[in-house]
Amino acid sequence: MFTRLYIHIPYCQRKCPYCAFFSEEIAGTDLNAYASLVQHEMHLTAQATAPRQKLESIYFGGGTPSLLDPHLIAALIRQAGTLFELADDAEITLEANPGTVDFTRLAGFRQAGVTRLSLGIQSFDDRMLHELGRIHTSQQAREAFAAARQAGFDNIGIDLIHALPGQTGPMWRTELKQALNLAPEHISIYGLTIEEGTPFDLRYDSGSPLLPDEDMAAEMFEAADDVLEAKGYGHYEIANYARAGFRSRHNSGYWKRDGYLGLGAGAHSFLRDAGHGTRFSNSADLKEYGAALLNNTLPRQGIMKLTRADAMAEFLFLGLRMAEGVEFESFEREFKTGLEDVFGREIRQLLERELLTEDSFGIRLTRRGMLLSNQVFQRFLP
Numbered sequence: 001m002f003t004r005l006y007i008h009i010p011y012c013q014r015k016c017p018y019c020a021f022f023s024e025e026i027a028g029t030d031l032n033a034y035a036s037l038v039q040h041e042m043h044l045t046a047q048a049t050a051p052r053q054k055l056e057s058i059y060f061g062g063g064t065p066s067l068l069d070p071h072l073i074a075a076l077i078r079q080a081g082t083l084f085e086l087a088d089d090a091e092i093t094l095e096a097n098p099g100t101v102d103f104t105r106l107a108g109f110r111q112a113g114v115t116r117l118s119l120g121i122q123s124f125d126d127r128m129l130h131e132l133g134r135i136h137t138s139q140q141a142r143e144a145f146a147a148a149r150q151a152g153f154d155n156i157g158i159d160l161i162h163a164l165p166g167q168t169g170p171m172w173r174t175e176l177k178q179a180l181n182l183a184p185e186h187i188s189i190y191g192l193t194i195e196e197g198t199p200f201d202l203r204y205d206s207g208s209p210l211l212p213d214e215d216m217a218a219e220m221f222e223a224a225d226d227v228l229e230a231k232g233y234g235h236y237e238i239a240n241y242a243r244a245g246f247r248s249r250h251n252s253g254y255w256k257r258d259g260y261l262g263l264g265a266g267a268h269s270f271l272r273d274a275g276h277g278t279r280f281s282n283s284a285d286l287k288e289y290g291a292a293l294l295n296n297t298l299p300r301q302g303i304m305k306l307t308r309a310d311a312m313a314e315f316l317f318l319g320l321r322m323a324e325g326v327e328f329e330s331f332e333r334e335f336k337t338g339l340e341d342v343f344g345r346e347i348r349q350l351l352e353r354e355l356l357t358e359d360s361f362g363i364r365l366t367r368r369g370m371l372l373s374n375q376v377f378q379r380f381l382p
């Protein structure tokens with residue numbers, strides 16, 4: 001069972017040198033053909049799924065979904081509404097690269113039924129954008145934002161990256177100020193990580209003097225917290241801030257372990273079932289993905305039925321990502337046993353290290369815990 005639909009578009013105009021997401025340079029690829037494959041996958045999935053699922057959200061992620069023409073996005077949304085049931089107030093998000101959109105295109109997406117735009121701005125500093133290999137300038141990003149407003153988007157999120165090569169604390173504060181000048185509804189902030197196998201991996205080793213050290217990265221994280229909270233953006237998840245009423249409903253579903261179906265090459269799924277849920281992914285080989293579908297087979301692999309221990313660990317490390325943390329009552333409702341009975345020792349140790357805080361409702365990460373979240377999550381792994 002699923003209530004959320006994710007559609008992966010694994011193409012970008014140009015590959016950014018820091019990026020480890022599954023995407024390829026578009027280089028003349030026919031996106032109509034890719035969209036047809038996704039439509040076929042949706043059709044096969046609907047046939048194999050009973051009863052008809054009600055969708056609360058759809059998310060077009062990538063890669064660069066804004067490379068798809070609006071009529072293809074419209075067709076995918078229409079098909080989802082026909083094969084499944086689309087809630088009247090469904091949140092439909094499209095990730096857009098500012099270098100791929102103008103007013104006409106954005107108006108087309110809005111008309112297609114997209115309700116929320118996630119704009120990958122990353123930085124307002126042209127030198128940083130150049131270093132990141134982005135295809136847009138900061139001016140183009142501002143223009144894309146203004147065009148999105150003009151096209152009728154009243155729910156826009158922007159992405160920023162901090163701890164960039166050569167970035168200082170004052171430079172980061174300037175970035176935050178520029179983000180606030182746009183007055184988006186939602187702001188996501190990621191720290192740059194050097195991913196294995198990317199060109200950045202060769203360019204910067206972990207001790208590179210150009211990369212802000214851990215203390216500086218922590219200061220930047222805290223500055224974002226102070227500056228954005230003061231302007232009314234609630235820090236509702238480790239990397240996410242939103243004005244009241246504008247949290248990403250789709251992404252919140254991931255952290256609450258809602259079932260979601262992922263379509264497209266490389267997409268991941270989590271289906272709720274009578275047990276503790278099943279996770280699987282689609283082949284991230286575009287040829288293999290296409291061949292399976294042409295053969296009327298779903299391109300699924302790595303099918304994993306979760307054990308009770310897996311599900312409990314997930315409940316903790318996904319739930320703790322959110323500001324509300326994990327409620328004692330909801331854990332007990334889900335697993336018919338107390339949180340302290342299962343993870344009492346781990347929780348006590350993390351409370352002592354001031355990475356967690358606890359009250360009568362549940363546990364949540366402290367600010368330090370958010371900074372060191374990976375260390376916290378590891379403690380709950382089975």
Ligand code: SF4
Nearest residue numbers: 012015016019062063
């Ligand atoms: S546009 Fe986004 S998905 Fe595409 S290469 Fe750059 S960072 Fe990766």
